[in-house]
Amino acid sequence: GQQLNQSPQSMFIQEGEDVSMNCTSSSIFNTWLWYKQDPGEGPVLLIALYKAGELTSNGRLTAQFGITRKDSFLNISASIPSDVGIYFCAGQLWGSSNTGKLIFGQGTTLQVKP
Amino acid sequence: DTEVTQTPKHLVMGMTNKKSLKCEQHMGHRAMYWYKQKAKKPPELMFVYSYEKLSINESVPSRFSPECPNSSLLNLHLHALQPEDSALYLCASSLTVGEKLFFGSGTQLSVL
Numbered sequence: 721g722q723q724l725n726q727s728p729q730s731m732f733i734q735e736g737e738d739v740s741m742n743c744t745s746s747s748i749f750n751t752w753l754w755y756k757q758d759p760g761e762g763p764v765l766l767i768a769l770y771k772a773g774e775l776t777s778n779g780r781l782t783a784q785f786g787i788t789r790k791d792s793f794l795n796i797s798a799s800i801p802s803d804v805g806i807y808f809c810a811g812q813l814w815g816s817s818n819t820g821k822l823i824f825g826q827g828t829t830l831q832v833k834p
Numbered sequence: 835d836t837e838v839t840q841t842p843k844h845l846v847m848g849m850t851n852k853k854s855l856k857c858e859q860h861m862g863h864r865a866m867y868w869y870k871q872k873a874k875k876p877p878e879l880m881f882v883y884s885y886e887k888l889s890i891n892e893s894v895p896s897r898f899s900p901e902c903p904n905s906s907l908l909n910l911h912l913h914a915l916q917p918e919d920s921a922l923y924l925c926a927s928s929l930t931v932g933e934k935l936f937f938g939s940g941t942q943l944s945v946l
């Protein structure tokens with residue numbers, strides 16, 4: 721089945737530093753989504769990307785949909801302690817029996833040192 | 835209202851029990867989903883409902899039985915579960931299938 725390779729697996733950074741994480745796939749996706757999840761809670765949608773090459777910002781977060789439609793990255797600028805959590809990329813499939821299936825990366829665990 | 839509400843927040847059940855998880859949204863979304871998530875792993879799709887009809891079942895064991903009584907509600911009926919079924923069960927909804935998903939806060943299930 722389809723898999724997303726998300727890296728890095730974990731990051732431990734100093735408050736104020738910028739963060740970058742990415743996802744790659746052997747399959748083409750029509751939509752890329754980025755979520756943040758806190759322990760014991762559900763994933764919260766951060767950014768949704770719909771077009772190849774699209775660059776979208778949400779506050780200190782910026783994400784891009786790769787030109788090949790097989791990759792995406794998320795940047796967090798000037799990190800703060802509340803950025804701590806697990807970040808998941810997710811690619812959405814279309815077509816026949818696949819429409820509705822969201823494939824998740826393995827997650828990037830972010831820790832921020834004050 | 836942009837929330838997906840799940841109840842209960844926590845559930846402990848024995849292997850012979852029957853219980854149900856409930857999910858509700860009032861965003862007018864016509865697609866609803868059940869995901870299962872083990873600790874430190876990504877969510878795994880279980881079921882997709884589109885316009886109250888089951889459209890995807892990811893080969894989930896029959897001890898999990900989904901139900902979509904109307905466009906706002908989604909249930910997951912549990913019967914004769916195994917300890918390895920212990921996990922965080924997440925409900926999600928989207929405007930239609932293929933649109934961005936919004937997740938609830940989940941039900942943490944423990945099977946003893």
